Amino acid sequence: MADQPGHSELLRHLQEKSFGYFVHEVNRSNGLVLDKTEEDWPASIAAVGMALTAYPVGVERHFMGRDEAVERTLTTLRFFAASEQSSAVDATGYKGFYYHFLHMGSGKRAWQCELSSIDTALFITGALAAAAYFDAASNDEAEIRSLAKMLYERVEWDWLLTGEETLCHGWRPEPECGFLRFRWEGYDEALILYLLALGSPTHPISAASYAAWCSSYEWKTIYGIDFLYAGPLFTHQLSHIWVDFRDIRDAYMREKESDYFENSRRATQIQQQYGIRNPLGLASVGELTWGLTASDGPGPAVKRIAGVERVFYDYMARGVPYGPDDGTLAPWAVVASLPFAPDIVLPTVQNFRRLSIQVANPYGFKASINPMFAGAHNDGVGWVSKFHFGINEGPTVLMIENHRSGLVWALMRTCPPLVAGLRAAGFSGGWLG
Secondary structure (H helix, E strand, O other), X not given: OOOOHHHHHHHHHHHHHHHHHHHHOEOOOOOOEEOEOOOOOOEEHHHXXXXXXXXXXXXXXXXXXXXXXXXXHHHHHHHHHXXXXXXXXXXXXXXXXXXXXXXXXXXXXXXXXXXXXXXXXXXXXXXXXXXXXXXXXXXXXXXXXHHHHHHHHHOOHHHHHOOOOOXXXXXXXXXXXXXXXXXXXXXXXXXXXXXXXXXXXXXOOOHHHHHHHHOOOOEEEEOOEEEEOOOOHHHHOOHHHOOOOOOOEOHHHHHHOOOHHHHHHHHHHHHHHHHHHOOOOOOOOEOOEOOOXXXXXXXXXXEEEOOEEEEEOXXXXXXXXXXXXXXXXXXXXXXXXXXXXXXXXXXXXXXXXXXXXXXXXXXXXXXXXXXXXXXXXXXXXXXXXXXXXXXXXXXXXXXXXXXXXXXXXXXXXXXXXXXXXXXXXXXXXXXXX
């Protein structure tokens, strides 16, 4: 349905306010972006990738001048190009991959975290998006393109196969750790990771690896809706920030006579149906109040509410319909489903606005709320996260833009590595035809 005037103004406001995160929560000397707005918190490389993608949106929407966007992008890419790549425990990365969290000042590994396959993929995709947008002949924009190409081609994607078919989640440099035991199996946010690894001209994985990943999928029927299952809403969104999956299909989706875009539309519908059916009997959940994903929460805590003992979690990947579910909702995750199902998303976003969860918040909606976890008085909002997260603000900015103009999708349709990865995965039809 077409956006109503009130919806258009709301989306413009949310997009501009969320874009502000990538203006202010950044170290201008190295381009690193804060993971979340807590004191002494590190950067997230996934948030950096979203910033690199958001800067072109900012230019097009007049939130930022092109010269400033070029300067910020170059600063970021130059830092990553020059940062230490070694097996040292305090390096920035290794074998082209980067650690999930980096110290905002030095850019060195934080918290003994893992060298992350998926977060590296999100960073690299952001670099490729910047390269697609900054296409002028100037020395600075040419350097953006050159650095993005180098950073992508330096990643040894095949190293994280570790002799198996599916990709590993990551690696730690400590001798007692090494490769993580978890692998990317089952439908999830790793779709973009597999596509980049398949398209690499230097360290590719094979189509057999992609087929092995697809073989771990679960097709389910929930509330009478057939779809490729994943519980948290973000898993149906992250890869779609950059890839226009409308009418293109791999072997799995050809068999199901569907595509990944349609699948995300159905996942969004199931999320709303879960809210309507409200299996936990929560007074605060319904047709216009839903949205479970990986998010901050009010726990860990146990409270007795209306005679029922409820368990509450802190940061947790909440999912539909099998849980976990403690009543925590993420308004940003609803916004990020806007391209898939605007008919149910826009009224829900409007309802979240009526709840005033953007009050005293410089970056649009609050990250998450739990209306059931009420304070002294129940205002319909209840507990509200104190923090803002880069990986929440990024999808808000970028999926609003894909809904409004399709800008990010259009850029990435011109990205040779992504196109090569899609073809290697067996995608055909639609714009690929």
